[in-house]
Amino acid sequence: MTVSSAPGKVYLFGEHAVVYGEPAVPCAIERRASVTVEARDDDRLRVHAKDLSIDGFTVEYSSETNATPDVNVSESLVRAGVGYIDAAIEQARDATDTPDAGFDITVESNIPLGAGLGSSAAVTVAAIDAATRELGVTLSSDEIADRAYKAELAVQDGEASRADTYCCATGGAVRVEGDDCRSIEAPDLPIVVGFDGGAGDTGKLVAGVRALRDEYDFAAETVENIGDIVRQGEQVLADGDLDELGKLMNFNHGLLEALGVSSRSLDNMVWAARDAGAMGAKLTGAGGGGCIVALDPTDETKTALRFTPGCEDAFRAELDTEGVRVE
Numbered sequence: 001m002t003v004s005s006a007p008g009k010v011y012l013f014g015e016h017a018v019v020y021g022e023p024a025v026p027c028a029i030e031r032r033a034s035v036t037v038e039a040r041d042d043d044r045l046r047v048h049a050k051d052l053s054i055d056g057f058t059v060e061y062s063s064e065t066n067a068t069p070d071v072n073v074s075e076s077l078v079r080a081g082v083g084y085i086d087a088a089i090e091q092a093r094d095a096t097d098t099p100d101a102g103f104d105i106t107v108e109s110n111i112p113l114g115a116g117l118g119s120s121a122a123v124t125v126a127a128i129d130a131a132t133r134e135l136g137v138t139l140s141s142d143e144i145a146d147r148a149y150k151a152e153l154a155v156q157d158g159e160a161s162r163a164d165t166y167c168c169a170t171g172g173a174v175r176v177e178g179d180d181c182r183s184i185e186a187p188d189l190p191i192v193v194g195f196d197g198g199a200g201d202t203g204k205l206v207a208g209v210r211a212l213r214d215e216y217d218f219a220a221e222t223v224e225n226i227g228d229i230v231r232q233g234e235q236v237l238a239d240g241d242l243d244e245l246g247k248l249m250n251f252n253h254g255l256l257e258a259l260g261v262s263s264r265s266l267d268n269m270v271w272a273a274r275d276a277g278a279m280g281a282k283l284t285g286a287g288g289g290g291c292i293v294a295l296d297p298t299d300e301t302k303t304a305l306r307f308t309p310g311c312e313d314a315f316r317a318e319l320d321t322e323g324v325r326v327e
């Protein structure tokens, strides 16, 4: 039996624009997904994901021949739920040259699903690490990141950047621009996360931005402008100027809002954080619902968020310097 875990992440800057080759800066946070893998004697997969809740149902799913999930939902919905695990196992089989390897897999996570904290990347990265180790192969974190990116690409219909998967495989703060992925230095960041209890569909939101970008030149320019914010933000991060970092995060949120990926509850939480004195606040990840990230060294933002209608949870998130690891 092998257990691996990987962290979730927040974006300081650059989500969505990173899909079109602009740079982005995600940071791993101390919330992890953990995947337990046990090799089977046959070629079957049994996935037990007790946290997996899509539109209010929980599923324990086995992809064994003729097996059905223990809930009354369509096969396609369940497939969507376990798609990242299936794609991760495909990568692990390929990496170990064992196309018929079967596994019992258990996923446990304290990263909210579909909420912009990179739960899909964390689950995919941890599953690839655990399954390959279970078969006696140890991949470098760069190779795990590359394979996890390919798995995300497959599930998200060919629309994904390397940012989430590289960040959660490597840990810490990273910079991703196209295929160029690297770790960067970051000062202590007083990160506060607000969660509206909801989720957004990454694939749909990315497709929506692509449609706007194709239709309007100014939407394409908005994407490029996000890239300009990231380039400036990198310098500000290196200087450790948190007030300026916050201003740039606010600007980034405005442009994401313009691209149609915010929501009323995300905007409410962003404004509650700013009113409470946060240095800056923005949505994180694909958007549509889910989480915001704010910078505030005091407890004011966290407290204000807890009293904000539509905010279900608010917590401080420490930068996690460790990426994927075997437990």
Ligand SMILES: Nc1ncnc2c1ncn2[C@@H]1O[C@H](COP(=O)(O)OP(=O)(O)OP(=O)(O)O)[C@@H](O)[C@H]1O
Pocket: 033, 049, 050, 051, 052, 080, 081, 082, 083, 084, 107, 108, 109, 112, 113, 114, 115, 116, 117, 118, 119, 120, 121, 123, 164, 200, 201, 202, 203, 284, 285, 286, 287
């Ligand atoms: N605990 C878990 N157990 C099983 N599958 C999970 C778990 N957490 C996430 N997943 C998979 O990841 C999917 C959510 O990924 P999605 O990319 O939509 O959101 P996210 O990664 O949380 O947010 P973002 O990509 O915006 O950062 C779930 O539908 C499921 O397939």
Ligand SMILES: C[C@@](O)(CCO)CC(=O)[O-]
Pocket: 014, 015, 016, 017, 018, 019, 116, 118, 159, 160, 161, 162, 163, 164, 202, 206, 285, 286
């Ligand atoms: C929206 C997006 O930029 C980030 C999702 O966490 C998609 C991606 O980079 O694959």
Ligand SMILES: [Mg+2]
Pocket: 118, 119, 120, 121, 164, 202
């Ligand atoms: Mg994701």
